[in-house]
Amino acid sequence: MNVILVTACPSGMATTFLAARRLEQAARRLGWTPRVEMHGELEPVRPASAEEIAGAELVIVAADHVPDPGRFAGKRLFRAAIDQALPDPDAFLARAEREAAPFEPGDAAPAAQAAPTASAASAASGSQPDGARRDGARRIVAVTACPTGVAHTFMAAEALAEAGKALGHQIRVETQGSVGAQDRLTEKEIADADLVILACDIEVDPTRFAGKRVYRTSTGNALKNPRPTIEAALENAAVESAGGGASGQGEAQKSLKERGVYKHLLTGVSFMLPMVVAGGLLIALSFVFGIEAFQEEGTLPAALMQIGGGTAFALMIPVLAGYIAYSIADRPGIAPGMIGGMLASEVGAGFIGGILAGFLAGYVARAVATHVRLPSSIESLKPILIIPLVASLVTGLTMIYVVGEPVAGILAALTAFLESMGSTNAVLLGILLGSMMCFDLGGPVNKAAYTFGVGLLASETYGPMAAIMAAGMVPAIGMGIASFVARSKFSEPEREAGKASFVLGFCFISEGAIPFAAKDPLRVIPVCMLGGATTGALSMLVGAKLMAPHGGIFVLLIPNAITPALLYLAAIVAGSLVTGLGYAAIKRGGQPVAVEAST
Numbered sequence: 001m002n003v004i005l006v007t008a009c010p011s012g013m014a015t016t017f018l019a020a021r022r023l024e025q026a027a028r029r030l031g032w033t034p035r036v037e038m039h040g041e042l043e044p045v046r047p048a049s050a051e052e053i054a055g056a057e058l059v060i061v062a063a064d065h066v067p068d069p070g071r072f073a074g075k076r077l078f079r080a081a082i083d084q085a086l087p088d089p090d091a092f093l094a095r096a097e098r099e100a101a102p103f104e105p106g107d108a109a110p111a112a113q114a115a116p117t118a119s120a121a122s123a124a125s126g127s128q129p130d131g132a133r134r135d136g137a138r139r140i141v142a143v144t145a146c147p148t149g150v151a152h153t154f155m156a157a158e159a160l161a162e163a164g165k166a167l168g169h170q171i172r173v174e175t176q177g178s179v180g181a182q183d184r185l186t187e188k189e190i191a192d193a194d195l196v197i198l199a200c201d202i203e204v205d206p207t208r209f210a211g212k213r214v215y216r217t218s219t220g221n222a223l224k225n226p227r228p229t230i231e232a233a234l235e236n237a238a239v240e241s242a243g244g245g246a247s248g249q250g251e252a253q254k255s256l257k258e259r260g261v262y263k264h265l266l267t268g269v270s271f272m273l274p275m276v277v278a279g280g281l282l283i284a285l286s287f288v289f290g291i292e293a294f295q296e297e298g299t300l301p302a303a304l305m306q307i308g309g310g311t312a313f314a315l316m317i318p319v320l321a322g323y324i325a326y327s328i329a330d331r332p333g334i335a336p337g338m339i340g341g342m343l344a345s346e347v348g349a350g351f352i353g354g355i356l357a358g359f360l361a362g363y364v365a366r367a368v369a370t371h372v373r374l375p376s377s378i379e380s381l382k383p384i385l386i387i388p389l390v391a392s393l394v395t396g397l398t399m400i401y402v403v404g405e406p407v408a409g410i411l412a413a414l415t416a417f418l419e420s421m422g423s424t425n426a427v428l429l430g431i432l433l434g435s436m437m438c439f440d441l442g443g444p445v446n447k448a449a450y451t452f453g454v455g456l457l458a459s460e461t462y463g464p465m466a467a468i469m470a471a472g473m474v475p476a477i478g479m480g481i482a483s484f485v486a487r488s489k490f491s492e493p494e495r496e497a498g499k500a501s502f503v504l505g506f507c508f509i510s511e512g513a514i515p516f517a518a519k520d521p522l523r524v525i526p527v528c529m530l531g532g533a534t535t536g537a538l539s540m541l542v543g544a545k546l547m548a549p550h551g552g553i554f555v556l557l558i559p560n561a562i563t564p565a566l567l568y569l570a571a572i573v574a575g576s577l578v579t580g581l582g583y584a585a586i587k588r589g590g591q592p593v594a595v596e597a598s599t
Contacts, residue, residue: 190208
């Protein structure tokens, strides 16, 4: 029987891939001829052709909605939530064959399966009418956002969506990733919501949630503990004012990480990253014509260097400082923050000075906004005149006369040390940075190491960033290797998770190892740290330099973005083998790794 399998999860990450592979294998065991259509981020969508649809005897959609439904008009179609396909794909296909019904594009799903999946479908869409709400069910809206907007953002969204549906709630999740807001919440959805969950490591606009019960947490917590997060949100959420401040006990319950310097710093790093990536790659492209070709004025290499090094890299520190200040004081902090960041760059204080300028500008701007009282007739001038003037003046004078020179000396000493250190010190630094990248798989320690490497790019120090990205790829690749080498110790779903982890590792998404670390942390985390330390040490030993702080193995496709490319690749392979073979050796065969729909 010819069958079309369509999979799509709320975030488009690993679950789409896992469900597609498991359903395809189950279909082949039944003697069917499957055509798989995945709507996800791991590979481009390849829609079924008109001929394939015409020849299909059954269409199975594992998703919250039918993508491009008009093409399936009149076909026998079955649709159910994707989390129902993962536990037992054989039973899922049997049910699909039994309950499929002719599909009309105006329907959300054929009537045959509407009843079993009604709660799941309404939970994802938030469209269930009031009269149909079950006792205890709540309307929940959520936003996820991590500093890089690549992995944690979407995986946390998927985890919250699946956990919310499993708990019987209606939930809609908006992701604010590297490509901007996706699945944006409407004003009506926010107005109808009983609860708002902000699982964000960076600052997001809270004003549209004014008057709603809001619960704030990190993307990592939402990803690793989605059910406890929702349960805690239902119990502890507090009403926020238009300014985003929580009333009642909400503010007191936030950790320092969630409301303090950590979040402000990551907000600045998040906005700075596109500058670093674009600038680094443009500089690398200028080197294609020769390492010193850019020195000849009027040539293409000179233009590329001017765009990348002269402009994009020049904006890095002002953008970092400006958006740290924005995170602290909202829009009034941007101007003084960027001015302080530009001054830090001009006096040679670098990224350390930019960080200090951002915090100084933000807290001064917030103090003026909060404590300076003006007559009502001129109060409206405060955000556009008084705050920028006072905060810029205080920040600028402090950077010039107090902070700039000492910090410039510190940065110069650090840069000189990194450039002149011998192989032993380089290896030790690589071990430290590699271990930090693998310790918590995207958590605070990982982000601290990553921020350190990105900051050094502004001072044209590229070695630590190379070690950091290489080590960050090791955990996910290593878990993929382990699931292949020691197949007998992993169940079929675990082996499928290992394949997805392997792909994510190549993309520098170390979170692919989280399902394995969550279940078996005492074995997975140490062996990942050992592999990361190996890769970091080897990367520093061979003098590897990386021009762009993201992109994973695919940055190798750009000439001179990584040097020396082959030795760098060898360092990644060595660390991945240490992790993969090490975990394959120590994993207990009777201790399966938990593979849930949220991973």
